[in-house]
């Protein structure tokens with residue numbers, strides 16, 4: 310009998326992988342399942358991005374390996390984007406590294422900085438890969454409470470000094486998955502200076518910086534007034550430009566952190582396909598109108614979900630960005646709620662516990678679902694809830 314490594318035995322199953330198998334099983338029984346659990350943009354990228362991919366792929370010179378740092382043109386385009394968008398100047402040669410999607414970067418930057426006995430400071434609640442990467446590195450998790458009464462900011466003052474002494478990284482993510490909360494540049498200043506003081510790498514995972522509602526704007530952690538060596542930010546094309554399947558992102562900031570990340574990655578992957586980088590360059594020039602129109606569609610869906618919550622035993626704060634509505638189950642257990650919604654209404658929601666211990670009692674809805682599908686799913690939830 311094959312035995313997995315101790316590292317793997319320490320790893321709980323990835324929620325979206327498990328639920329995906331369950332849904333495929335239901336689909337094989339001819340059941341239509343509505344997937345409101347996953348943040349998978351339903352609309353296509355800008356057409357110029359697809360044209361750019363096709364043009365680049367038809368160039369016979371574009372099919373070989375790239376440098377482990379990706380193409381210089383892609384790194385330069387990322388630098389230009391951060392300059393234009395945030396007024397942040399980055400050296401494209403040493404302060405920018407392309408990723409095969411930010412999830413890959415999340416796990417590999419953890420492997421690059423944490424060993425057994427080290428601690429990662431991880432928001433409770435947050436995207437599961439921060440904790441999963443920490444477990445793969447055989448390091449320890451210290452959950453940092455996000456205070457719902459303080460806009461889901463991390464409660465850094467609650468971290469004990471002995472934990473801070475062993476902590477190597479602090480993860481943050483705003484606009485936040487799963488709560489949709491935002492923070493300001495003053496918050497980034499405070500958090501980055503805290504990290505610098507305690508010799509901790511601040512990792513700002515920022516895939517929702519372009520998914521904003523009600524005219525909100527999102528700053529970057531790299532605008533903070535602390536030493537850049539302590540800050541790295543992840544940018545993702547998945548949600549900014551509806552390119553989730555393309556697997557393209559970038560790490561930006563701390564040269565030291567990027568060198569360490571590259572040292573791991575150069576043993577694992579061999580960079581991306583040139584046409585994907587070229588399409589990414591085109592995506593970065595997407596007009597603001599395109600983003601505004603896409604976000605207006607998400608916002609309408611958000612409002613539809615918000616209006617239905619009182620009819621299905623849930624309540625939520627209005628999210629300012631991200632792809633999610635984070636709703637409290639007012640009566641009973643959230644896991645049982647999710648289970649019953651899937652079995653009886655055929656609507657898949659994400660259980661809050663998948664985002665950390667503080668998520669118990671909540672469920673997460675995604676707005677990345679086509680309008681008619683969403684309307685059908687919400688109707689199904691209302692009639693299921695009324696029959697309970």
Ligand SMILES: Cc1ncc(COP(=O)(O)O)c(C=O)c1O
Pocket residue numbers: 348409410411412413436482486514516544545546547553557558
């Ligand atoms: C907060 C957060 N970080 C990272 C990711 C992964 O994004 P990518 O597609 O770039 O790997 C997600 C995906 O849902 C996310 O919600």
